[in-house]
Amino acid sequence: MKNVTEYLYPSDLSQALILYAEHEESAYIAGGTHLAAESRNNTKRLIDITRLGLNEIIDGNGEVQVGATATITEMYSSPEISKVGNGVLKKACQLIADTPLRNAITLGGNISRLYTWVGLPVVLLTLDAEVEIMNLHGERKRVPAADHFANGGVKDGDLILKVRFPVRNAWFHSYEKFSLTTADYTWLTIAFAAEVKDGKITDARLAVSRITKATRLKAVENALIGQEIANIDVESLLTVLESSVDIVKDFRVSKEYRRQLLGVLFKRMIQKLQEETK
Amino acid sequence: MSQILHVTINGEQKEISIEPDELLLDVLRRVGYKGVKRGCKEGACGTCTIILNGYAVKSCIMLAAQAENGEITTIEGIGTRDNPHPIQQAFVDEGVVQCGFCIPGMILSAKNLLDKNPNPTEEEISFALDGNLCRCTGYSGQIKAVKAAAEAIRGEK
Ligand SMILES: Cc1cc2nc3c(=O)[nH]c(=O)nc-3n(C[C@H](O)[C@H](O)[C@H](O)COP(=O)(O)OP(=O)(O)OC[C@H]3O[C@@H](n4cnc5c(N)ncnc54)[C@H](O)[C@@H]3O)c2cc1C
Ligand code: FES
Ligand code: FES
Numbered sequence: 001m002k003n004v005t006e007y008l009y010p011s012d013l014s015q016a017l018i019l020y021a022e023h024e025e026s027a028y029i030a031g032g033t034h035l036a037a038e039s040r041n042n043t044k045r046l047i048d049i050t051r052l053g054l055n056e057i058i059d060g061n062g063e064v065q066v067g068a069t070a071t072i073t074e075m076y077s078s079p080e081i082s083k084v085g086n087g088v089l090k091k092a093c094q095l096i097a098d099t100p101l102r103n104a105i106t107l108g109g110n111i112s113r114l115y116t117w118v119g120l121p122v123v124l125l126t127l128d129a130e131v132e133i134m135n136l137h138g139e140r141k142r143v144p145a146a147d148h149f150a151n152g153g154v155k156d157g158d159l160i161l162k163v164r165f166p167v168r169n170a171w172f173h174s175y176e177k178f179s180l181t182t183a184d185y186t187w188l189t190i191a192f193a194a195e196v197k198d199g200k201i202t203d204a205r206l207a208v209s210r211i212t213k214a215t216r217l218k219a220v221e222n223a224l225i226g227q228e229i230a231n232i233d234v235e236s237l238l239t240v241l242e243s244s245v246d247i248v249k250d251f252r253v254s255k256e257y258r259r260q261l262l263g264v265l266f267k268r269m270i271q272k273l274q275e276e277t278k
Numbered sequence: 279m280s281q282i283l284h285v286t287i288n289g290e291q292k293e294i295s296i297e298p299d300e301l302l303l304d305v306l307r308r309v310g311y312k313g314v315k316r317g318c319k320e321g322a323c324g325t326c327t328i329i330l331n332g333y334a335v336k337s338c339i340m341l342a343a344q345a346e347n348g349e350i351t352t353i354e355g356i357g358t359r360d361n362p363h364p365i366q367q368a369f370v371d372e373g374v375v376q377c378g379f380c381i382p383g384m385i386l387s388a389k390n391l392l393d394k395n396p397n398p399t400e401e402e403i404s405f406a407l408d409g410n411l412c413r414c415t416g417y418s419g420q421i422k423a424v425k426a427a428a429e430a431i432r433g434e435k
Contacts, residue, residue: 005279007298007343032340036301037320046298048344073333098409099387101321103333104340182408183322 001038006045012052013159014138019047020157021136028159030069030106034115050106054161057081062167068108068160072096075107084165085127085193088173092123092191095177108160113153114213116248121149121214122191123175125207130164149214171195171203172276174269178261186210187253188261192269194224196277201227206266211247211258219244220266229277232270238263285345287311288355296342302328303337306352313353313382317411324410327383328352334390336409353382356389365389368427369420376414384410388424396432400425 003025010016020026025044029035035046054067059080066075075081076093084090096102096110096119110120111131124131124145131148134140136157142164143151154160172194179186188211195203204224206217223240227233241263247255283294283305296305303326306314314337317325321339328337329351357363362370365388375381384407391398391406398406403424407417429435 001299001341004299004341007281007341009346029341029344032344033321033336036338036340036344046341046343048346050344071333098324099406100324100327100334100336100409101339104335 001035001041001043001046003042003044004046007048008045009048009051013134016047016049016052016159017134017136017138017157019045020159026157030109031071031104033101033105034109034113049108049159054108055106059083064165064167065162066107066165067162069106072102072105072107072110073099076102083169084167085123085171085173086169088175088191088193089123089127089165092119092175092177095119095175098183101183107163111148111153111163112160114149116210116213117185117189118209119177119186119189121145122189122207122209124163124165125149125214125216126173126191126193126205127165127168128205129166132161132164134159134161146216168193172273174272176265176269178265185252187250188258188265190262190265190269192266192273194273196229196273199229199277201225201229201232208245208262210250211262212245217241217244229274232274234267234270237270238267241266281343283342283345284347286349288351294342298341298343300342301338302330302340302342302345305342306337306350311352311354315379315382317379322411323380324383324387325380327386327410329386329390332390332393334387334406334409351386351389353386356385363389364430365392365424365427368423368430372419372423372426374415374419374423380410380412380414384412384420388420388427392424392428392431396428398424398428 023045025042027043028049029046050069054069056067057078057080058065064080064084072093082090110118129145130142132142175191177186178188189209191207193205194201201224204221206220220241280295283296315325317323319338321336326338327334331348357366365385387407387410403421
């Protein structure tokens with residue numbers, strides 16, 4: 001962060017917004033794990049949002065609300081988080097980076113921008129989570145995760161306050177991250193959720209990232225709906241899956257490898273679904 | 279514009295003049311805490327690990343200003359040559375140090391675990407040490423040493 005000339009500690013939310021609005025080149029800082037290392041950045045004023053009480057994790061009304069500055073460790077060790085999606089959110093937290101990084105990385109910092117390598121966006125997508133955001137005028141809005149990511153994350157001055165995760169324990173949930181070491185960039189992150197009634201899939205969510213920006217694969221979701229658990233047509237699903245993602249370039253690994261990887265992880269998730277909902 | 283960082287380091291209150299863009303790692307080394315090592319400087323290796331407000335963190339991937347009003351423990355604060363911390367002693371007894379570059383960070387990660395969980399399983403130990411890379415040794419000896427230190431701290435050894 002070569003250009004930073006001011007680091008400020010607002011005492012409340014409204015002061016944070018004022019400080020941001022005052023200066024054209026402001027940024028909020030939470031865990032700092034991305035910002036501290038950022039060298040191509042014109043930010044001059046940093047506004048610390050970790051002292052505003054935005055890290056609460058609250059259980060209620062069929063959803064768990066997680067404050068934006070809760071760290072991944074706080075989430076991972078929270079009993080409320082274990083209740084979300086039969087533990088899928090906890091698993092996603094466990095697979096993020098390593099212990100000292102999880103102690104610093106925050107929920108808000110993980111989902112504010114479209115970093116394709118990060119772990120939480122796909123699980124926000126398969127849980128139909130909602131991102132609660134405050135704009136510079138102090139207005140709050142609740143944005144469905146799918147819209148939040150499709151629109152490119154936060155806009156200038158938007159402050160993520162919390163994420164509302166539906167508990168959704170009646171669904172099947174699965175999450176996988178493929179990387180060579182714990183803190184290395186992932187090659188593929190994938191989350192899958194399905195609602196099963198009377199032996200049939202009645203609703204589904206499938207989201208991937210890294211091979212593309214975090215996104216739901218709606219064509220596969222639609223192809224899953226109506227399938228009988230005992231007779232899922234995996235081969236035709238794999239064909240839909242292949243044609244539904246445009247895999248981006250990655251100098252570390254070929255597109256062919258990641259296409260194969262995607263198919264294998266998806267197939268395993270389907271097998272798990274069949275075993276668990278038998 | 280310089281600012282004053284108010285921070286407690288190893289129990290001592292300090293006021294340190296810092297630049298708002300300075301990394302915590304660089305500030306700690308500048309004021310003499312050379313046990314905080316600079317390895318990769320991109321958050322990957324863990325040699326710069328310290329304990330801040332009760333959590334092990336990588337000081338190369340955070341700004342010093344983030345530590346305002348915080349409490350920091352570095353390797354200098356947990357033991358001396360004559361009176362080593364039980365984890366330091368266990369690392370020596372188990373012979374799990376070669377070049378030593380990774381060791382301060384690894385010991386602080388281990389301390390952070392044992393402060394919270396005095397009787398960890400092997401799995402919990404490797405999870406707590408997963409951010410500390412060692413280029414010289416394997417990790418099994420160090421995991422064994424943390425187990426031995428836990429027993430010593432619990433008074434079972
Ligand atoms: C070596 C390494 C390995 C990593 N591995 C992984 C991994 O495996 N999986 C993973 O998920 N992540 C991983 N990360 C973390 C990831 O790359 C980001 O650094 C992290 O998610 C940023 O979170 P933060 O809280 O530190 O954000 P900061 O660095 O503080 O901020 C990042 C961005 O988010 C904005 N921001 C933060 N909070 C808010 C908010 N509440 N409202 C609006 N904007 C906000 C900031 O303005 C900034 O633009 C890794 C990081 C490192 C250094
Ligand atoms: S120097 Fe900080 S993680 Fe390598
Ligand atoms: S002892 Fe040399 S890096 Fe660990």
